[in-house]
Amino acid sequence: MAEPRELVDEAARGVAGASTLEELSAVRTAVSGKRSPLVEARRALGAMAPEARRExxxxxxxxxxxxDALLDAREPSWPPPPVLNNWPPNGWTSPRSPNRPPTAISM
Incomplete structure (x- = not known):
């Protein structure tokens, strides 16, 4: 079983080395994903004696x-995604809009 302190140190090194959001996501998966050493260590608790398991x-x-605190502290420092305000679409006006161009009626 991996030592908890080593797991935290490994996560800290990974978080410090991540320069993009994708790298940070990869670090999150590596240190706390389904197949991470942390999860493997938690699975190994079942085979331990009750006293040792508790500690x-x-x-x-x-x-x-x-x-989790290391990862969460780093994520808000990323810039938020831009807000796309493209409504109404270019050139579209409401049928009741006073700015609606007059329509040509041909006879």
Whole structure:
């Protein structure tokens, strides 16, 4: 089983090295995804004695909280996506709009 402190240190190095949102997402998957060392260590708790399981479980929960805090602290620093305000579409006017151009009626 991996040491919880090592898992937090690995996550901190990954978060510090991420320069794009995609890299940060990859770090999140690597350190807390389904096949991460953290999840594997939590699965291994079932095979431990009750006393050891309690202590290891608390340490892993603290490590997970620290990792989540590292990742969450970094995400808001990314710029938010631009707001696209393209309504109404270019050239479109409401039929009741006073700015509507007159229509030509041909006879």
């Amino acid at each position: 290891a479980g608390q340490a892993l929960n603290e490590a997970k909280a620290a990792i």
